[in-house]
Amino acid sequence: MSVETTLLLTVLGFGAGVLGAMAGIGGGILIVPTLVIFFNVPLPQAIGTSLVAVIATSTATSSVHLERHRTDARLGITLELATTVGAAVAAMLAQHINRTILALLFVGFLAYSVVALVRRVWSSRAQPQQDESPAYQVRGYPAGLAVSLVAGAMSGLLGIGGGPILVPAMYLLMGVPLRVAAATSNFMIGATAVSSAFIYYGHGNIRLDISGPLLTGVLLGSFAGAHLAPRVRVRYIQLLLVVVMTYLAVQMLLRVVEGKVK
Numbered sequence: 001m002s003v004e005t006t007l008l009l010t011v012l013g014f015g016a017g018v019l020g021a022m023a024g025i026g027g028g029i030l031i032v033p034t035l036v037i038f039f040n041v042p043l044p045q046a047i048g049t050s051l052v053a054v055i056a057t058s059t060a061t062s063s064v065h066l067e068r069h070r071t072d073a074r075l076g077i078t079l080e081l082a083t084t085v086g087a088a089v090a091a092m093l094a095q096h097i098n099r100t101i102l103a104l105l106f107v108g109f110l111a112y113s114v115v116a117l118v119r120r121v122w123s124s125r126a127q128p129q130q131d132e133s134p135a136y137q138v139r140g141y142p143a144g145l146a147v148s149l150v151a152g153a154m155s156g157l158l159g160i161g162g163g164p165i166l167v168p169a170m171y172l173l174m175g176v177p178l179r180v181a182a183a184t185s186n187f188m189i190g191a192t193a194v195s196s197a198f199i200y201y202g203h204g205n206i207r208l209d210i211s212g213p214l215l216t217g218v219l220l221g222s223f224a225g226a227h228l229a230p231r232v233r234v235r236y237i238q239l240l241l242v243v244v245m246t247y248l249a250v251q252m253l254l255r256v257v258e259g260k261v262k
Helices: 003-023 028-038 043-067 073-094 099-123 141-158 163-173 178-202 208-231 234-257
Strands: none
Touching (some): 003 043, 003 163, 003 178, 003 208, 028 099, 028 141, 028 234, 043 141, 043 178, 073 141, 073 178, 099 141, 099 163, 099 234, 141 178, 163 178, 178 208
């Protein structure tokens, strides 16, 4: 691997780590399509390698959020029961799913995430930034567990960590403040990713040569993102994610249409 490629992977990891830590999505939703589109990594290997980065993001940010009392550990452990089961089962099924179908699933998930973020930005446009988490009462555990099972399945299938589903679910269905939801999601996604990463590794779908520089960038970016999160308006992070994910969705769809998905 050339020095330029190594540096680019480190930069990719750093950017994904910063955004993932701030938004609670783990960074996998950015890493997978970028590896496929710009580094020509086969989709199953991009997914497996992304899961390693998701684990790193969770490890790096959880300690910071726990120290600041932004993580609802009890809620995270409860929902983790569903996400790990979903992730393990989906990871086994992913080995038998056509790669074009996997790519289309990823495009659809990117589109869903963009729509969800746009709706959240629009609904919260008049709300002031909160430095501290307000008091709240968790509700809707059955719905939260059901959605967590789906989030785990998406993590196992697509290598995204489940954050893009977990954060809106906790925020919209369970009454958890956005910053707490993002911190709790970061706390959960590492264990979720571990349950499926072993399966991908067993099938030879984790690229160790890519993981090294990617993890270096992700760890640095995750620490930076966790420390910057209280100082940056959530709306700006959401808008940036909308732009990036829309671009990646279009590029991934073009690859599917042109038959270039490996």
